[in-house]
Amino acid sequence: MGCLLGQCIGDAVGAPVEGLPPKDCKRHAEKVLRQGLLDDTFLGQSRYGQYTDDSQLARELLLGLLAHGQLDVADYAARIARLFRSGEVVGAGKATAEVARRLSEGVAPDEAGIPAPSAGNGSAMRVAPIGLWYADDPDALIAAAREQSRITHQDVRCAAGAVAIAGAVALALRGKPIVTESFLAELSEWVRSIDQTVAFDVYQVSSWVTLSPDAAATFMARAGLCPGYEGEWSGISGYVVSSVLWSLYSFLRSPTDFVQTIETAVVVGGDVDTTAAMAGAMSGAHVSVTGLPQRLCERVIDQGRWGFADLSQLAEQAHEAWRVRRG
Numbered sequence: 001m002g003c004l005l006g007q008c009i010g011d012a013v014g015a016p017v018e019g020l021p022p023k024d025c026k027r028h029a030e031k032v033l034r035q036g037l038l039d040d041t042f043l044g045q046s047r048y049g050q051y052t053d054d055s056q057l058a059r060e061l062l063l064g065l066l067a068h069g070q071l072d073v074a075d076y077a078a079r080i081a082r083l084f085r086s087g088e089v090v091g092a093g094k095a096t097a098e099v100a101r102r103l104s105e106g107v108a109p110d111e112a113g114i115p116a117p118s119a120g121n122g123s124a125m126r127v128a129p130i131g132l133w134y135a136d137d138p139d140a141l142i143a144a145a146r147e148q149s150r151i152t153h154q155d156v157r158c159a160a161g162a163v164a165i166a167g168a169v170a171l172a173l174r175g176k177p178i179v180t181e182s183f184l185a186e187l188s189e190w191v192r193s194i195d196q197t198v199a200f201d202v203y204q205v206s207s208w209v210t211l212s213p214d215a216a217a218t219f220m221a222r223a224g225l226c227p228g229y230e231g232e233w234s235g236i237s238g239y240v241v242s243s244v245l246w247s248l249y250s251f252l253r254s255p256t257d258f259v260q261t262i263e264t265a266v267v268v269g270g271d272v273d274t275t276a277a278m279a280g281a282m283s284g285a286h287v288s289v290t291g292l293p294q295r296l297c298e299r300v301i302d303q304g305r306w307g308f309a310d311l312s313q314l315a316e317q318a319h320e321a322w323r324v325r326r327g
Contacts, residue, residue, distance in 0.1 A: 001315035003169060005292055006284015007058055007128055008300040008311065010262050010276030011051040015091060018052075022235055022269035029266040033259050038299065049299030049307075052091035054277040056083060056302060057126035059314070061148065065133045066318050069325060071144040077109035077151050088303060091273065093238065096122040099152040109151045116155035121240040123149035124161040125274045128281035131169025133322060141166055142190055153240075160198035161240035164191050165278050168248060172286035178255040181206045184248075198241055205245055209252045217268050220245045235269025243271055247278035251286075258283045258291050 017028045031037040038048040060079040064072060083089055084100035092100075095114045102112040114120075127145050134141035142163050149162040167190045171183055184206045192199035201223045208216045217235070220242050236246045246268060254260035261283040265276040284292060289312075301307040 001312055001319075002284035002286075002288040002290075002292060003128055003132055003173075003281050004059070004062065004284070004311050004315045005289060005297050005300065005308070006258065006287075007277045007281035008051045008055045009284075009292065009296045010265060010278075010280025011055045011273050012049045012300055013262055013296070014266050014272035014274070014276035015050065015052050017266070017269075018091065018271060018273045020269060020272075022267060025235070025269045025272055026267045029263045033263050033293075036295065049296070049301045050090060051277075051300060051302060052273050053083075053089050053093065053096065054091075054125040054274050056089060057096075058128055058277075058281075059302075059306065059311070061126055062129035062132070062314060062318055065129055066314070066321055069321070070133075071130070071148060073109050073147055073151060076148055077103050077112070080151065090302070093120060093122045095120050096152050103151075113150055113152050113154040116157075118153070119155040119157045119240050120153065120238050121158075121161060121243045121271070121274050121278075122238075123151070123153045123158050124165045124240055124244055125277055127162040127166045128169045128278070128285075129318075130162075131166035131281075132173070132285070132318070134166070135170040135173050136326065138167070138170070138190055141170060142193055146194060155240075156195050157198055158240050160191050160195035161244040163194050164198070164202050164244050165247070165281070167191065168251070168282045169285045172251070172255075172282045175286075178252065178286070180209055180252050183252070198244075201241055201245060202248065205248050205252065208245075209249055213264055213267060216249055217246070220249065236271055236275055238271040238274065243275050244278065246275045247282065250275065250279040251282040255283070255286055256291075258287050259293060 017025045064076045081100050081103035099112050130144045145162040145166040146159040149159040167187045188199040188203040250261050250265040265279040266272045298308050
């Protein structure tokens with residue numbers, strides 16, 4: 001419950017300032033997280049707390065896991081296509097929207113994904129339920145994170161980023177105090193089975209986590225990019241490696257403080273609904289629902305549906321199914 005709601009809160013906090021520069025994101029985070037000032041205008045919705053496709057797709061992934069007991073690629077691909085066809089998707093990325101169109105036209109899930117070198121964070125932002133479902137089976141976690149990634153993103157860096165997020169959720173669930181270096185050492189080993197370069201970057205977070213957000217951002221914004229790359233984003237872009245690293249940094253700087261984690265994820269600017277969603281999933285998994293701000297839990301919503309009560313019930317059902325599956 002903490003993981004699912006934590007993702008939705010992070011997503012909803014970051015969504016109104018997605019793509020804005022750091023100064024605007026810092027001001028917004030202070031108002032929402034510290035002053036409790038919730039702006040009731042976002043993308044035409046009447047309530048603050050609307051989350052985006054990051055969490056909509058994560059929710060659909062968890063529903064699929066609950067229905068089938070494991071990742072069913074064809075089912076999840078159909079869920080992605082159906083969600084987009086319904087017109088209910090909020091803030092969709094171009095790559096995932098294009099794949100959803102292809103899937104709706106009958107392209108097979110193993111052929112519909114956007115090919116390399118496109119490497120957005122669309123498959124990492126939604127993968128947290130894989131970390132929940134396969135927390136006790138790293139091999140199955142790696143395989144499932146990779147397979148769900150390939151539906152929309154064929155670049156190996158996207159699969160590696162998805163493994164990093166799912167793995168971080170699984171490690172955060174253990175309930176033990178987080179020791180940054182050992183946490184990242186284990187996580188990077190899981191990622192290494194997909195891509196060695198991304199695994200190295202994941203482990204590098206251990207040397208960046210003591211830096212201030214401003215200093216750390218200078219390293220992570222360009223991690224894994226070609227020398228001389230000039231992007232259009234101010235802050236952390238939607239590139240999978242930098243956004244995954246920033247979410248890990250945000251969580252590991254304050255693993256027992258959900259609000260601080262979300263604030264760190266947002267103040268950097270850029271693709272902050274996604275960085276905050278991924279960091280929120282990790283943090284929520286670690287601190288559980290009791291460690292989340294109740295006033296924000298009660299505000300998460302998806303166009304009048306799938307709010308606090310429905311998400312909580314889904315999480316409870318999934319946990320019971322997981323417990324039965326384990327025997």
